[in-house]
Amino acid sequence: MTLSPEIILLSMVAAYILAKLFKISTELSMFFAALAGALAGGAGIPARHIAEGAFTYLDIILIFITATFFMNLLKESGGVAFVIRGILRKFHHSKILLFLLLTLILLIPGALTGAGSVTVLITGGMIAVVLGYMGLSRPRTAAIVFIIAGLSAAAPPVSLWAMLTAAGVNMPYVGFFLPLLIPCVLLSLLTIFILGWKGKRVDLDKALKELPEAPDKMNWLRVILPFVAFFFLIAAGRVWPHSLPIVGLPLMFVVSALLSLLLSPIRLSVFRIARDTIRQLLPLIGTLTCVGILVQIMTLTGVRGLIAVTVVTLPVFIVVATLALTLPVSEAVLMWGAAPVLGVPLVLLFNTIGLNPIVALAGMSVIWPLGDALPPTAIIGRLTKDTVHMEEPYREMLKHCLIPAVLIAVVGTLMVLFSKKLAFLTML
Amino acid sequence: MKDHAATLRKTAFSLLALVVLISAGLQFYRHRNLREPVVLGPGVTDVKNLSDYFDGISGTINDAHVYVLEGEEPGGAILVLGGSHPEEPAGRLAAWIFAENAVVQKGRLFLILSTNRSATTVTRLGGAYPTDYSIETNFGSRTFRMGDRWSNPLDQWPDPEIYIHYPSRQELAYIDIRNINRTWPGRPHGTLTEQTCFAMTELIKKEGIDIVIDLHEAELQYPVISTIVAHSKGQDLAAFSSMMISGMEGFNIGMENSPEALRGLSHREIGDHTDAISLLLEAPEPFLDATRGRTDRKLLLEGKDRFIVRAGKHGLLFEKIDENGWPIALRVGRHCSTLLQIFELWTEEKADRGLVVSGVPRYSDIVDRGVGAFLKNPATADPNRIVYE
DSSP states (O other), rough: OOOOHHHHHHHHHHHHHHHTTTOOOOOHHHHHHHHHHHHHTTTOOOOOHHHHHHTTHHHHHHHHHHHHHHHHHHHHHHHHHHHHHHHHHHHOOHHHHHHHHHHHHHHHHHHHHSSSSHHHHIIIHHHHHHEEEETTTTTHHHHHHHHHHHHHSSSOOOOOOHHHHHHHHTOSSSHHHHHHHHHHHHHHHHHHHHHHHHHHOOOOOHHHHOOOOOTTTTTTTHHHHHHHHHHHHHHHHHTTTTTTTOOOOHHHHHHHHHHHHOOSSSOHHHHHHHHHHHHHHHHHHHHHHHHHHHHHHHHTTEEEEEHOOOHHHHHHHHHHHHHHHHHHHHHHHGGHHHHHIHHHHHHHHHHHTTHHHHHHHHHHHHHGGGGGGTTTHHHHHHHHHTTTTOOOOOHHHHHHHHHHHHHHHHHHHHHHHHHTTGGGGGOO | OOHHHHHHHHHHHHHHHHHHHOOOOHHHHHHOOOOOEEEETTTOOEEEEGGGGGGGGGTTTTOEEEEEOOSSSEEEEEEOOOSSTTOOHHHHHHHHHHHHHEEEEEEEEESSSOTTTGGGGOHHHHHHHSSSSEETTTTEEEEEOOOOOOOOOOTSSOEEOOOOOOOOTTEOOOOGOOOOGSTTOOOOTOOOOHHHHHHHHHHHHHHTTTTTEEEEEEEESSSSOSSEEGGGGGGHHHHHHHHHHHTTTSSSSSSEOOTTTOOOOOOHHHHHHHEEEEEEEEEEGGOTTTTEEEHHHHHHOOOOHHHHHHHHHHHSSSSSSOOTTTOOOHHHHHHHHHHHHHHHHHHHHGGGGGGGGEEEOOHHHHHOGGGEEEEEEETTTTTGGGGOO
């Protein structure tokens, strides 16, 4: 006899709560919830499913490790300090110019790779220091980095939520550029100006005094070349996709890391930095591994289907009104897996009722990244907290995210609702 | 004391991880190396490989067998592709039934059962697919590998951050660089999946193929379902086939035009880049639906699921479903009858390029007797007439 998915879901929730009561870590609690689900579902301890689920996010894990390693090498070589001192010297007199520059720097890596984590890891740390010298608190800074990193992932040219959902409904990934670009840029600017408005003009002398000195031999060429190599590899893959081998983001970051190491004006302890990188990322790697296992068991036992069917069979007005809740929650549990599970039926539903599927999907794609701050994964949120060295409780960052998150949710939902009127943005 | 407890805990978790790794590793190995016998039917006159048409694929996992069934009377040539997406078993099984049963009187029939063999050796991460499924027969059961939509990352990795299709340069989701139905017409120096398509394009050109038919299944929430998708060159043939099938075979099938804006698909690129007409058949497969409940072999083969029925009641599906589901016999039967109708109509229209086939069950035969009734027993077959996929 096998239990119904409803009972299996309850047993998974109970196991998770019980594990937390015993003060077991979130990662292991998710693992125990998965085990409980498998046992209740009559699957025993399904070794293959556990191993298969654990590999679901391997590519993302490799990106995290290699990008963090690169940034840690750059930091240890004095490159980060050098860049921050440079930005402050040049732009300290104008808050508006500084904000525009910072928004651009934050948007580019995620827009090119489709991953908010890349934004956080590549530019988030440096931007946080600059914002810190404007007198912004760490949680406020973290909120700015997190929200814009999420929007950068949704921004064109690469928006994985839109691409994966479009592929699932047999829709070409064309016509998305403006429907994604306009809300992402506007919402990013709104975020930095709203959250950063209280920031003061940087006291340059004080900042330069406090900031660590960069090594004497450090210069712009040494800092920029590894980034140039990274962006060159990205661009080369676009310009000559059929003449060059596929490199993949992790190897691109390794190339940048090696360049950073070779160009460092001081001797770096590679093995220590590598060890520290893994130690720094271990909780995130654990979470991604256990979320993969949890999702696999939820699918195996029918719990994933139960959740998906419950959401998509709600009355249409409730579906639209609750997009701001269901999309981030699905992202928090499934990450990009939310696109095929919820995105596909939702886009089909919207198409059936006469909405424009491209603009509606763009609106949904803007909302999805908000889920990256929510448990059980909260991957990008936690990554941001670590990268900006925020010591306050995580909820402090969430509090500051609230206003931009509401704005994003409203804009995204309005894009879905008025997608037909906004169809001109697709230029099709 | 605390250190002791921590050591104990770490040891326990390490041992557990080791047990899981070994057990899972064995299952992965068995999946990748499961041998699937094909008992060559009386009509199979030759078994070639894709590398006979493009040497670049030689020695790779995707150097698929090409079963050739040549009639005594000259005629046309048709290529049937099963297993483009091995997570859609009806296409593979229909091609299997042709390989084990069909006899060709006129023309040449080419069959590929594992169009993307690499994708038959892996299941979808997070998808909780079974690694195989068995079809009951009167001599026991025949077991087949369950696969994925995409080539195995063990054979093609890493993925780019965005996939740019050749030659259109259309931007597609990164993962679709491993989707053989997004990499047509392929290129000789591309990825394994692109090279596989290139090899098949060469086959189509060198053998003078008139029609290519790619067999698929689709989730019920996918708008392109229970249909023949046709390149503009095959619109009339597909429309007539759809009409004849709906009138004669006991089921309905629609017809759709291949969209010009969506690149890399067989029904678009084969028609554009070769002289052949390209068609793609879709049958309903509830197992693929995102709202499916328990994911197991039963759902794969019976196609019954209460959550999908619930989604259907809310108008979210593009094909009907009730408590009887979509059993594999119905899905395989649809493909077999549709193929036969296309062959017959084509032969009526183009007598000199015709293909006359016998020995293949139709929809009603397969629904009545099951898929297993048309699979041969490898144990009693001539060993020289067995090929492994």
